[in-house]
Amino acid sequence: MADSGRGPRERMVFSAAQLIRRGGVTATSMRDVVAHARAPRGSLQHYFPGGKDQLVNEAVDWAGRYAAKRIARFLGEMPEPSPSGLFAAMVRQWTDEYETVGFASGCPVAAATADCAESTESTRTAAAAAFACWRRPVAEALTEMGVPSQRAESLATLMISTLEGAILMARAERDAGALTTVARELAPVLDGAVTRRR
Amino acid sequence: MADSGRGPRERMVFSAAQLIRRGGVTATSMRDVVAHARAPRGSLQHYFPGGKDQLVNEAVDWAGRYAAKRIARFLGEMPEPSPSGLFAAMVRQWTDEYETVGFASGCPVAAATADCAESTESTRTAAAAAFACWRRPVAEALTEMGVPSQRAESLATLMISTLEGAILMARAERDAGALTTVARELAPVLDGAVTRRR
């Protein structure tokens, strides 16, 4: 969450993701992005000759990779990993944010999907890639914990779907209750899928 | 899904919901709405003096009530109701749509939340109300099936969250797989919550 990535280009992509998280793709203007990134406006057409689409797609891309990296981080921080523990960590990231800085932002991939899935093929593809990029480490972690690999894929899909939906609901209600609820309710089915001891 | 509600006013609200489903709130213009509803443009300021916000809020409202009514309908169609059966029906509504007319549209409440939760308080409130309106009959149905009422509330939240997330994923990937997956994986935990025979 550092305010500045190294180069101005990185900062713009990061800022785009940040703004898309808040208000959606359509409501995020390129002028807003350069202002938020404290970047020169002239750099837009230099770094992103593909226009807004390119910027948005890279922001979605970045978000997918970021989510994937978080999974690895969560696993590293867990003394004894379990499926429910991983999901709890994923959920906690959001409850923490909502409790500390408020309910201003959702998931940029979700916003991009809702806004662009029909209008902009390339962004839809980017969102699909982001989901896949996010799901992979989750599924791998589950198999590592002893979940059969096919089942792990399904559960990864379940975890991310449920998380995304709960984020939406929590934001609408300005109450993180939905997040904690789904974490609690999903725990047994996740842990129940472990067939071999690690 | 009838193309025309009775009055022009109803048609406009319905069309707004329809367009928001596709491209989000910000990308949906009021001129688009009247065109889609084949309604006179002059009627906008007559029926919706509150401007776009009012129109959007009523569309979200409509969507919430529509979802709630569908739950009642599903229950009526099920010979022997079960939690997993209800969830399967909710999911099937979306897989059916995606298989027949394509992945153009998502959930209007989700889109409104992603686009307006931060920018427009009234719409955020409308979305929260829509979720609540949708959740109530689900929870009631679960208690009717023998789920303890507090648990039923939690499971209703889980079902709707998971469904919303799976809709997003399916739309991004243009593949209803996520929907069928979550229906399958959630079934046991839902049915396992029934403590008394009906």
Place this chain on the structure above:
DNA sequence: CGCCGCCTATGACGCGCGTCATAGTAGCGG
């Protein structure tokens, strides 16, 4: 120095938006 890449600066263009102002029409009770 001179030149040439990279990056930045800035103003303009055309468009579509939400909103407003003003006027017009239809039906109907008096």
Place this chain on the structure above:
DNA sequence: CCGCTACTATGACGCGCGTCATAGGCGGCG
């Protein structure tokens, strides 16, 4: 026929958008 209310019609306004065109600075290398 009048007048009133409900609804429709239409053009204008101001704004912010994405994009483009053009013109710089500016550091390094021959």
